Amino acid sequence: MVNYQHRDLDRVFAALGDPTRRAILARLEEAESLSITALAAPFPIKLPAVMKHLDVLSDAGLISRAKQGRTVAVRLSPDPLREARDWLSRYERFWSPALDRLAAYAEAQEAQTQEAQAGADEA
Amino acid sequence: MTTSLTLVRRIRARPAIVFEALTTADGVAAWWGPDDLPVVLAETDPQVGGAFRVRFRTRDGLEHEVRGEYLEIVPPRRIAMTWRWVFGGEPEEAGRVSRVECDLAPIAGGTELTFTHADLRNEASLASHTQGWTGSMAKLVVRLGRLDGAASQPSEILG
Numbered sequence: 001m002v003n004y005q006h007r008d009l010d011r012v013f014a015a016l017g018d019p020t021r022r023a024i025l026a027r028l029e030e031a032e033s034l035s036i037t038a039l040a041a042p043f044p045i046k047l048p049a050v051m052k053h054l055d056v057l058s059d060a061g062l063i064s065r066a067k068q069g070r071t072v073a074v075r076l077s078p079d080p081l082r083e084a085r086d087w088l089s090r091y092e093r094f095w096s097p098a099l100d101r102l103a104a105y106a107e108a109q110e111a112q113t114q115e116a117q118a119g120a121d122e123a
Numbered sequence: 124m125t126t127s128l129t130l131v132r133r134i135r136a137r138p139a140i141v142f143e144a145l146t147t148a149d150g151v152a153a154w155w156g157p158d159d160l161p162v163v164l165a166e167t168d169p170q171v172g173g174a175f176r177v178r179f180r181t182r183d184g185l186e187h188e189v190r191g192e193y194l195e196i197v198p199p200r201r202i203a204m205t206w207r208w209v210f211g212g213e214p215e216e217a218g219r220v221s222r223v224e225c226d227l228a229p230i231a232g233g234t235e236l237t238f239t240h241a242d243l244r245n246e247a248s249l250a251s252h253t254q255g256w257t258g259s260m261a262k263l264v265v266r267l268g269r270l271d272g273a274a275s276q277p278s279e280i281l282g
Contacts, residue, residue: 013126088126091128091240091243092128092130093157094157095128095130095238095240096130097158097159098154098155098156098157099130099132099154099238100132101153101154101159102132102141102144102153102236103132103134103135103136103236104154105144105150105153105154106134106136106140106141106144106234107134107135107136109136109140109143110135110136110140110233113140
């Protein structure tokens with residue numbers, strides 16, 4: 001897999017920071033390839049605005065565009081999304097085991113407190 | 124432009140006990156860090172403006188230190204604090220201040236902990252692009268997980 005530089009990752013996160021662009025990606029995830037007209041149809045914005053969003057997604061490497069006759073086919077390029085997820089998962093790898101240990105520790109403390117209470121009740 | 128990571132755990136312990144585990148030095152020393160190596164140092168002063176400091180070692184032998192300041196302390200419901208790598212940690216996060224938030228909700232038999240590490244990769248120049256982003260990260264992780272064919276991490280369920 002291509003190892004994206006931080007600047008590229010910044011572009012990916014910036015591109016993902018817009019609800020219309022995320023909706024575009026979600027549509028492309030379900031369809032293998034869509035023409036720009038089909039892609040733009042559900043959005044209440046004009047075609048040039050959609051084209052601008054596609055430019056941002058394309059610059060971030062999130063989509064590819066290919067001419068097919070008189071139409072342009074848009075496809076999802078999943079690698080940058082994977083890269084973004086991998087970056088986030090580093091933090092998840094840091095926190096997830098720590099929180100598991102936090103849970104185990106708190107549960108042991110809870111058990112101790114309950115035992116102490118039961119002991120006090122008996123006495 | 125900010126990114127955040129949210130994890131949820133259901134814990135069989137009452138909120139007051141989970142809160143203590145999160146805010147006392149003894150508690151923090153018992154669970155902190157990416158693996159089960161002992162924490163080198165833990166100091167907490169859980170009041171608004173109070174300092175937080177923890178140093179830990181990873182299996183590669185490197186030491187890491189995080190410092191922060193408590194922004195909100197609402198026992199036994201909520202903790203918000205700043206987070207800064209003093210040394211070690213993620214090189215690209217060096218010098219950046221991010222934020223850690225813990226929300227504790229009582230549930231039958233215990234506590235639901237919602238843990239968020241927010242403001243990662245904070246880029247002021249891109250602040251205008253954040254609309255719609257905050258809070259959507261968890262959904263995005265699920266979506267990305269789906270794209271990759273990998274399952275997202277399920278949270279623990281009370282047994």
